[in-house]
Amino acid sequence: MVEKPDLRVAHLYAHFLNMYGDRGNIITLMQRARWRGIDVHVEAIGLDAEFSADEYDLFFVGGGQDKQQQVIAGDLRRLSKTLHQAINGGSVILSVCGGYQLLGDYYRPHSGEELKGISLVDAHTIAGTKRMIGNVVIERPAGGTLVGFENHSGRTFLGKGVEPLGRVTTGNGNNGEDGFEGVAQKVGKGAVYGTYLHGSLLPKNPDLADELISLAISRRHGNVQLTQLDDSLELAAHQTAVKFRA
Numbered sequence: 001m002v003e004k005p006d007l008r009v010a011h012l013y014a015h016f017l018n019m020y021g022d023r024g025n026i027i028t029l030m031q032r033a034r035w036r037g038i039d040v041h042v043e044a045i046g047l048d049a050e051f052s053a054d055e056y057d058l059f060f061v062g063g064g065q066d067k068q069q070q071v072i073a074g075d076l077r078r079l080s081k082t083l084h085q086a087i088n089g090g091s092v093i094l095s096v097c098g099g100y101q102l103l104g105d106y107y108r109p110h111s112g113e114e115l116k117g118i119s120l121v122d123a124h125t126i127a128g129t130k131r132m133i134g135n136v137v138i139e140r141p142a143g144g145t146l147v148g149f150e151n152h153s154g155r156t157f158l159g160k161g162v163e164p165l166g167r168v169t170t171g172n173g174n175n176g177e178d179g180f181e182g183v184a185q186k187v188g189k190g191a192v193y194g195t196y197l198h199g200s201l202l203p204k205n206p207d208l209a210d211e212l213i214s215l216a217i218s219r220r221h222g223n224v225q226l227t228q229l230d231d232s233l234e235l236a237a238h239q240t241a242v243k244f245r246a
Helices: 024-034 066-078 080-088 206-221 232-243
Strands: 006-012 039-045 058-061 092-096 106-108 123-139 145-158 166-170 183-187 190-195
Touching: 006 024, 006 206, 024 039, 024 058, 024 206, 058 206, 066 080, 080 092, 080 190, 092 206, 123 232, 145 166, 145 232, 190 206, 206 232
Parallel strands: 006 039, 006 058, 058 092, 092 190, 106 123
Antiparallel strands: 123 145, 123 166, 183 190
16 A cells, blocks of 8 residues: 655744745645645744654744844754754755745844854855845746745855755845845755745745655655646736736
């Protein structure tokens, strides 16, 4: 008998980090998996929580302001070893805005102490003087586009050899200079995805949602072929966002 696949999701700091409806990314992952008959278990992980490195297939970290980042930064570092083991072992992490910044080496705000990240990827962020706000369209390296909304002053710079999520055609992206947006990097057997795209990201970008589901499920279930869904509404929203450029 073929084992029915399931998906275990950890929503890190769900009560602190939820800018611009970032929780919609969790809802999208849950629904798209369940439409395919995949059982989904989502757990909100708060401060001081403990879990093992093999407990979850997918982690999500939303966005927040500097105040929220300061609250969770130390706790995220406490989980650093576990998260490194999880990702190297095949788990996937998606992080948005403030959560994205803390997956790198550090975030240096305008005032206050530098916030040390967990170095899942070679990247760093420095607060800039320009507010980068508006609609964003990016082109993925393998083709296709992603759409979303950015609102950040942090300028993130990727290290040599770190792969961006895509190249900006509308908007600012990581730093408003190099033309890149986000990160999509293989780490061990797993992968790290980071982005400044709110709005929320996954409802209007179903291909990326399915990419994350496929990678996360493969950790325990191997290569699972996802059934095709009717994405006519999602793609209509996507195309509207592409046309409605900043």
